[in-house]
Amino acid sequence: MKTVSIAEAQDRFDELAQDVENGETVTVTRDGKPVFDIVPHMKKPGIDWEAAEAYLRSKGIVRNDGFVSDDFDEPLPEDFLLRPLP
Template sequence: MKTMSIREVQDRFEELAHDVEQGETVTVTRDGRPVFDIVPRSMERASQKKGGIDWEAGQAYLRSIGVTDAVPYIADDFDDPLPEDFLLRPLPDK
């Protein structure tokens, strides 16, 4: 893995693009601190497939603790806009 400053990346972008196409990952720094990584496109897609939420596992867990309906009730007006006077009321003191 290469580490380069932003200025170096700007000066050597064509060479950098070739290295990334060959599978190399480049960490770009600003003032010596990592800012972002440039990764090959194929690695990006592979990492996206690994992450995320496993919905089936979540449902299985809920069933195991006795929850039969994960979302028991959502009001019909759940996503309706709030009334204007609600938005203008001051917050209550604690």
Template sequence: MKTVSLQEATRDLDALARAVEQGEVVTVTRDGKPVLDLVPHAGAGGEETKPKKGGIDWEAMQAHLRSIGVENAVPYIADDFDDPLPEDFLLRPLP
């Protein structure tokens, strides 16, 4: 992945577009902080693409989290997290 400043991106947009056409992802920064990514268009290979219908793009979320340094967003989920609560759960006094 290539990183360039906004000024460089403005000056060299044609060269960056060629790199993106070859499949490279270019991150553009302002004051050293990422502001946007230049990525190949979904239908760039000539293939017909259909937009996803609804739902969460988990792979994109994981890729984004890895890009900002988060390796495991949910470190632990108990095996019984979705089990029904005991019948008297709401009747017991709070500690």
């Protein structure tokens, strides 16, 4: 890990950028105290939805987004509602 002053970082920005591209972290200081780090860019963590969709398609699973049955909002039969839980 390199440590440089703000003035030095301004003068050598291209060189520091190349170091960061190669995986190195650069700490920039002011009056000898760390102010910030220049770090390699990382992909944001989270779910890759496109990869998930591709996986489902590869397994033959088809999602049906937006389908709602015609009787979705119809009341349930009374005997179903009064039936005891198992």
